[in-house]
Amino acid sequence: QVQLVESGGGLVQAGGSLRLSCAASGRTFSSYAMGWFRQAPGKEREFVARISRSYGSTYYADSVKGRFTISRDNAKNTVYLQMNSLKPEDTAVYYCAADSGGFVTTTPSLYDYWGQGTQVTVSS
8 A cells, every 4th residue: 555645735926836745655656657636626636747657757738748847756755746837727736646557547546546635826
């Protein structure tokens, strides 16, 4: 089992930056692909970014491509989401998730473990 704890959220002005972190428990972190999702009030949870287990292949939602960067440090059991050029529409609760499957997926229900979320608010 994997436990995930996000941190780094907060209030930032439009155009600013934040870096989210997600610390994972357990010794099998490197066997999971990791994803970031977000959920705004009244909206469904949506895919933001994903990074593969070992080779670091990354995938992004079109809405964040070129602004957000996902990375991981398997030695620290941590995945990061660097968010630049933030927009008010990026405001949401951000969740990290772990996927034991071998195929790239952006579907939340296919991820095995979830963190509790961290709030990101971007003011205009």
